[in-house]
Amino acid sequence: MADPYYITTAIHYPNGKPHIGHAYETIAADVIARFQRLMGRDVRFQTGTDEHGLKMAQKARDLGKTPRELADEMSGAFRDLFDRLDITYDRFIRTTDEDHHEASRAIWEAMEAKGDLYLDRYEGWYSVRDEAYYDEKELKEGPNGEKLSPQDTPVEWTEEETWFFRLSKYAEPLLELLNTPGFLEPASRRNEMIAFVEGGLKDLSVSRTSFDWGVKVPDADNHVMYVWVDALTNYITGVGYPDGGEMWEKYWPASLHLIGKDIVRFHTIYWPAFLMSADIPLPKQVFGHGFLLNRGVKESKSAGNVTDPNELIDLFGVDSLRYFLMAEVVFGKDGSYSAEALVNKVNAELANSFGNLAQRTLSMIHKNMGGKLDTFETNGDDKTLLATVQEACRETLPREFEALNFSVGIEAWLKAVFACNAYVDEQAPWGLKKTDPERMTAVLQTLFLAIRDLAIAIQPVVPTKAAAVLDQLGVTRERRSYADLSDEGWFGALVAAGHVVEKPTPAFPRLEMPEAED
Ligand code: ME8
Secondary structure, eight states: OOOOEEEEEEBBTTTTTTOOOHHHHHHHHHHHHHHHHTOEEEEEEEEEEEOOSSHHHHHHHHOOOOOHHHHHHHHHHHHHHHHHTTOOSSSETTTTSSSHHHHHHHHHHHHHTOOOOEEEEEEEEEEETTEEEEEEGEEOOOOOOSSSSSSSOOOEEEEEEEEEGGGGGHHHHHHHHHTTTEEEEHHHHHHHHHHHHHTOOOEEEEESOOOSSSOTTTTTTEEEEEEHHHHHHHHHHTTTTTTOOOOHHHOSSSSSEEEEGGGGIIIIIIHHHHHTTOOOOOOOOOEEEEEETTTTTTOOTTTTOOOHHHHHHHHOOOOHHHHHHHSSSSSSSSSEEEEHHHHHHHHIIIIIIIIIIHHHHHHHHHHHSBBBBOOOOOOHHHHHHHHHHHHHIIIIIIHHHHHTTTHHHHHHHHHHHHHHHHHHHHHHHGGHHHOOHHHHHHHHHHHHHHHHHHHHHHEEEEEHHHHHHHHHHOGGGGGOGGGGGGGHHHHHHHHHOOOOOOOOOOOSSOOOOHHHHO
């Protein structure tokens, strides 16, 4: 049986349209999901929208809509974007889904049965934008003397009767968890979380009475759950909690919660504590990726620099966007993007390097060999090239992708592409047609083998483009996994089947910079 692998993204607030950060996180998760499938694992991939809470309620009120109307409209915009981005999710969860309400009530009841919930009065600071409670000592002073959260969002003083969760009880096991190698990655995010726990954990307010847009607390109808209690629970709703069953047995605990660095506290402190309280096993890993900046600057409505990912897709295509984000940004660190950087990188690495390699090779096979393949003898140069390509595609890239070092894996792949292009220049197959046709066929078919490895390896990042190259090579859809790479019989089978290389169409055309608008 294939190893199960359950990956989740954060669920996104549908209080506005999706932005580039949402696209980035979901693309990264999709690259992981596709990679793990190609590694032979049985993958489940969940993403979705986080629809409750004060932020949604306030935004809907400002727009003169009901929260439900706003959620329906914007959740649809997220779903449409993810479909356009070729995101292969198995479930798009909405926290307004009925099974999610049931799961949220069930985890609440489990925490209550443990004696971890009690009613008391909350007095303190709340940031609606972060949907987070803050301690006085965490706050900063804004330019006009106002109080701001550590994320620079406004906070308001809140006083109400709420349910509390005994977070303080879990300090010891949480420290042990945070010190477990691999639980929270990258390791650079650990110290801050450890310091937060060591600074003393206060019990957490987990319900609100001042509004009603949320999951109702069991037997206390005037309370709705604190939005993060229900939001985090989405991860288990999606695999069958509380009923259990086959999906639950197979996929929980999750292999990876992929989230941004701003919400690490919720995922590595609150969430594990809720799970410990409810006697549910803990996720294996939480990875806090960095933020994507627009030419080095955070996007915001007030700065007027918010990019609609749909526009980037319209201009440059999905695979170009996916490639740029994964190749350019060191995963775990902040990264910067701009249309020029995207066009330059994609043209240099995909169009001029890999695309051109495939296009030149297939054209020459089509023209000079009548598109026909045959068995051939390799010489030392051919063997060296194939060894370089195979090491990159069969070892380095999979190893680095497994460790979520995408840019490092892609860099190794690109070096192998460069090696192929250097080999083409050295061997100059176009000059061999008259002088040594046998050698020409050996060179072109060595390249054919190399391109197949390169195209298979890069599929998680540029699925449509890689598939187009593999189609042209004649590699069947069922034989494109990482395990298939070491099947040495495939070329012989292709020859035996009489595969003919057709006149190729470029899989990676050059991108143009759009005309600047006045
Ligand atoms: O935080 N670059 O939702 P959200 C990269 N609903 N990632 C970014 C980003 C940027 N510029 N801006 C945001 C929430 N993100 C909660 C999550 S999970 C149970 C509930 C990331 O819509 C952010 O870090 O504000 C988060 O992982 C995701 O986008 C959704 O953010």
